Amino acid sequence: MNGISMIQLAKELGLSVSTVSKALGDSHEISAATKKRVLELAKKYKYKPNPFASNLRKKKGKQIAVIIPDIVNNFFALAVDGIESVTMSKHYDTFIYLTHENLEREKAVLEHLESGLISGLIISVCNGREGYSHFQEFYEATRLPLVFFDRVPDLLQFPKVITNxxxxxxxxxxxxxxxxxxxxxxxxxxxxxxxxxxxxxxxxxxxxxxxxxxxxxxxxxxxxxxxxxxxxxxxxxxxxxxxxxxxxxxxxxxxxxxxxxxxxxxxxxxxxxxxxxxxxxxxxxxxxxxxxxxQPAFDMGKEAAGLLIKMIEKKSYAAANDIIVLPNELTIRDSI
Amino acid sequence: MNGISMIQLAKELGLSVSTVSKALGDSHEISAATKKRVLELAKKYKYKPNPFASNLRKKKGKQIAVIIPDIVNNFFALAVDGIESVTMSKHYDTFIYLTHENLEREKAVLEHLESGLISGLIISVCNGREGYSHFQEFYEATRLPLVFFDRVPDLLQFPKVITNxxxxxxxxxxxxxxxxxxxxxxxxxxxxxxxxxxxxxxxxxxxxxxxxxxxxxxxxxxxxxxxxxxxxxxxxxxxxxxxxxxxxxxxxxxxxxxxxxxxxxxxxxxxxxxxxxxxxxxxxxxxxxxxxxxQPAFDMGKEAAGLLIKMIEKKSYAAANDIIVLPNELTIRDSI
DNA sequence: GTTTTTTCCTATAACGTTTTCGTAAAAGCA
DNA sequence: TGCTTTTACGAAAACGTTATAGGAAAAAAC
Structure with missing residues (x-):
């Protein structure tokens, strides 16, 4: 917030704001020499682009959300760990929302996210099957990519990561x-x-x-x-x-x-x-x-996040109806 | 993203954008009748303010971050649960970042957050004591409220939530x-x-x-x-x-x-x-x-989040050097 | 009946980016 | 040389809000 802005960079460099913006975006329109000057000054002042301005203008950002029933549960904790490992490496920020098996809460979160705060969504739905329409509505309203994992709404056509x-x-x-x-x-x-x-x-x-x-x-x-x-x-x-x-x-x-x-x-x-x-x-x-x-919880999270980011970055439209099935692991110990 | 904007609302109502904005903000400058009209149309179209535009203009948002070493650990999972319970009720969004006890990762997250994406930060530091300067630097750069819990940097002057x-x-x-x-x-x-x-x-x-x-x-x-x-x-x-x-x-x-x-x-x-x-x-x-x-993990999370939001909303400047101490609970079972 | 205040609204300028379009200079080409 | 193309930049508009300043009309005060 208190950092330097592109405008100040431009002023000090004697360049226009658009040139600075393009230079930072490594545009081909900018000469190597200018790019170097810009990058150096940016580094000197530890310039960080304002994500709000950037997201506003680009109409999307690098933030995703995870909606799960519970985090105090090894399965979901591992899944979040898997998700975060991917979002971290791809430089995405991860919001977390807990529903505590409360359908109303799930709906409320979804409605809140219709504001456009995020660019994609990973969900494991809460108990009960009476209503999945809120997911459909969310999608209609936002057209944002959605990936379900483990607890998936079987009747809806969305990409899913499940186990056998x-x-x-x-x-x-x-x-x-x-x-x-x-x-x-x-x-x-x-x-x-x-x-x-x-x-x-x-x-x-x-x-x-x-x-x-x-x-x-x-x-x-x-x-x-x-x-x-x-x-x-x-x-x-x-x-x-x-x-x-x-x-x-x-x-x-x-x-x-x-x-x-x-x-x-x-x-x-x-x-x-x-x-x-x-x-x-x-x-x-x-x-x-x-x-x-x-359950391969960590890997499920990883797969779900990978799929989601692929969809966000539109590297693959084909992903839209993917269903990834991972195997559960049976470990026989002394209880049988 | 695809929703209706304030501009379209204003157009349809025959009002100016500023009037609509103030009406939605329940400003005293707007008559009850107008407020009602605005609210009704906003509801009809499920209007949601664009958070990027709003945050950009206001220079702050309702997003906070949590940085912890690990989530696959009952203590931190419970703490996150406690944090989320507060942020949810106060309508804040919660980012989560895992350091996996990696100091470099911790520094990287902090530097990333200097962009101004968030309005406050809750941290439990990763192992090792060799360096806490990145927290101080983060604070100098952003002046954002910071709350530590459990694993706190004892030498720094920040609000903390710890146990006895x-x-x-x-x-x-x-x-x-x-x-x-x-x-x-x-x-x-x-x-x-x-x-x-x-x-x-x-x-x-x-x-x-x-x-x-x-x-x-x-x-x-x-x-x-x-x-x-x-x-x-x-x-x-x-x-x-x-x-x-x-x-x-x-x-x-x-x-x-x-x-x-x-x-x-x-x-x-x-x-x-x-x-x-x-x-x-x-x-x-x-x-x-x-x-x-x-450890009272859930309550520690709750206290930390409560403190942070208080600081963000400046309801209490006094919080700045608070140290909240919660008691651990000893449960004697058969192992002694 | 004039002045003052209050009420309720609008115009406009930000916030910090990105993108589109325009253009001068340089380079390529005959 | 004269023409076209490419290179490298800038001006300005847009993204959707909020805040500031201002102003007309109505109400209140004298």
């Missing part, structure tokens, strides 16, 4: 069964999301593949309320005919499952085998170490 | 000793930071208070290299005269300590008592559950 949720869930469930589980349950969210539906599909197909009859009570719906989740799981695992396997499709549900088993004196993996969908670094240190299906 | 590292370390160490540890060690970083120095001071004073003679080898210096840390700790705990207590002053060192004890078949807490400085949510699920000294 179906295949890897099928795989994980199969491993539970092969390890001896006769009745593995799926612990998932009450909120219907594309990702969790895919995981469920993989889970059910694995059961079918191994000749296990699926019944509705094998899907355990948990919530955002950890206390309530504990109660739900405890009740189910206190039954005589309790499950002997858990595929926890959400990070925090694996932890609660562990707690319930510990408190009910159910031995893992003898009584209950567990695989958790999680990126927790402490998975290996739990007792027993937790087998995990982990 | 000294007192709580003294307390934690005392608990280790009272629990029976005759020779508790401090596992800390090689990088000299204000925070870790304070923790060390608390640790040493606790030893003295309980009549335990301190020797240099009771400070175990770990690095960023997890493998190396493992080797260092393993070597020390393999000795005949091994320590019987650990105060791990950095999150990840507690985990490594657990691993080493597990592999060396040292029972926690019988053979070794452990307290870790960490915000890990899984601390309670480790085997045995880890006693923690945790």
């Amino acid at each position: 949720n179906y295949e890897s869930s099928l795989d994980a469930t199969s491993r539970l069964i092969k390890a001896g589980s006769k009745r593995p349950v799926l612990v998932t969210t009450t909120e219907p999301m594309f990702t969790s539906m895919e995981r469920r599909r993989g889970y059910q197909d694995a059961l079918e593949k191994h000749g296990i009859v699926f019944t509705d009570d094998m899907i355990i719906h948990c919530t955002d309320d950890m206390e309530l989740n504990y109660a739900i799981l405890r009740k189910i695992f206190s039954q005589k005919k309790r499950p002997d396997g858990i595929f926890a499709s959400i990070e925090k549900y694996a932890i609660t499952s562990y707690q319930v088993c510990k408190d009910l004196k159910l031995a893992i993996p003898k009584d209950v085998k567990v695989i958790g969908m999680t990126n927790l670094r402490t998975a290996a240190l739990l007792n027993p170490s937790l087998s995990t299906l982990s | 590292n000294y007192e709580s370390s003294l307390d934690a160490t005392s608990r280790l000793i009272k629990a029976g540890s005759k020779r508790p060690v401090l596992v800390t970083t090689t990088e000299p930071m204000f925070t870790s120095m304070e923790r060390r001071r608390g640790y040493q004073d606790a030893l003295e208070k309980h009549g335990i003679v301190f020797t240099d080898d009771m400070i175990i210096h770990c690095t960023d290299d997890m493998e190396l840390n493992y080797a260092i700790l393993r070597k020390i705990f393999s000795q005949k005269k091994r320590p019987d207590g650990i105060f791990a002053s950095i999150e990840k060192y507690a985990i490594t300590s657990y691993q080493v004890c597990k592999d060396l078949k040292l029972a926690i807490p019988k053979d070794v008592k452990v307290i870790g400085m960490t915000n890990l949510r899984t601390a309670a699920l480790l085997n045995p559950s880890l006693s923690t000294l945790s």
Whole structure:
């Protein structure tokens, strides 16, 4: 703000503002000698172009936004890390907005961003599927490039970065069964999301593949309320005919499952085998170490940001309907 | 970008642009009737002021930046969560920059931000103490408000949000000793930071208070290299005269300590008592559950953002040298 | 009924860039 | 030489706001 402006540079150099601007932009219209003079003085005064003036005139800037449900979650933190690694290297600035699974908040952020503050947007949507129209509206209003990752709106035509949720869930469930589980349950969210539906599909197909009859009570719906989740799981695992396997499709549900088993004196993996969908670094240190299906969170962020910037810089229009699928990683530890 | 502008609003209303601007700004110079007309049309067209034009003219905007070493770390993630909760409610936009403990990167970000993109800055500095001059230079160049949190440059006069590292370390160490540890060690970083120095001071004073003679080898210096840390700790705990207590002053060192004890078949807490400085949510699920000294990360973020915005909006000049101290929380579990 | 004040609005100049267009001088070419 | 082309720059308009100064009409004051 307090720095020197192009006008002052021009004055001191005895040049016009437009010449200075072009020289700094390395335009072919400017002679090498002049460019050198300009650059040197600019360096001497540590000249930095005013981004507001520049963005205003060019009608776009090098700022993007990331909208995610939560940052206190290893998956999203890793994704942001991946995004930032790209935006940093490409000299973009990254805004961050947290929705905390609140649809109204998500809409509000989107509406706020219609002001044109940014040149592109990376999103992982919040829980629930009732409405995705605000994304469409945002796009209609701004025509700005949008990239979704992980939690994507399946019905909308936007570029997406996702994982092979179906295949890897099928795989994980199969491993539970092969390890001896006769009745593995799926612990998932009450909120219907594309990702969790895919995981469920993989889970059910694995059961079918191994000749296990699926019944509705094998899907355990948990919530955002950890206390309530504990109660739900405890009740189910206190039954005589309790499950002997858990595929926890959400990070925090694996932890609660562990707690319930510990408190009910159910031995893992003898009584209950567990695989958790999680990126927790402490998975290996739990007792027993937790087998995990982990998402390539950092790479998802990287891919999403790379795609977005490509779209912003129009190096590739083809990207518009790209769907990038990255593989989840299954790590078998002592819990199965 | 594609939205309607003030000029078009003015045209359609048969008013001048300045009238529209003032009406939208709820100026007293404009009659209630006119304000109503303007507001209604603005709403109808979903008018959003162009932030670049506005910021350019006003010479400031509602954007701030957060510079932190890492986001894949519960402490910083929580802090960002706290910051965002404030910036959201105050309608500020939050940029995020990660230094990954790289001083050059930190300097580069700061220099980039000298362009005037933001109106304020929240920082937790990266490892090492050799240079803090870039912060001073940034301030001289921009005169922008700056707030540090947790990892603060002790020698610079800026507002800070920290925790009672000294007192709580003294307390934690005392608990280790009272629990029976005759020779508790401090596992800390090689990088000299204000925070870790304070923790060390608390640790040493606790030893003295309980009549335990301190020797240099009771400070175990770990690095960023997890493998190396493992080797260092393993070597020390393999000795005949091994320590019987650990105060791990950095999150990840507690985990490594657990691993080493597990592999060396040292029972926690019988053979070794452990307290870790960490915000890990899984601390309670480790085997045995880890006693923690945790930082009020979310609140630190909240306080820092609140302070910053107060300074930006000049509601309080007095904030300039504020130091806010929040208490760490000691949670005793099974590891001592 | 004149002066003063208040009310409500407009004109215009910024803010610091980028871009379009114009043009003098230099260079190329026959 | 005279013509065209290229090179290297400048003038000025634009981007969409906000702030300052001013002014006409209405209201208030004397």
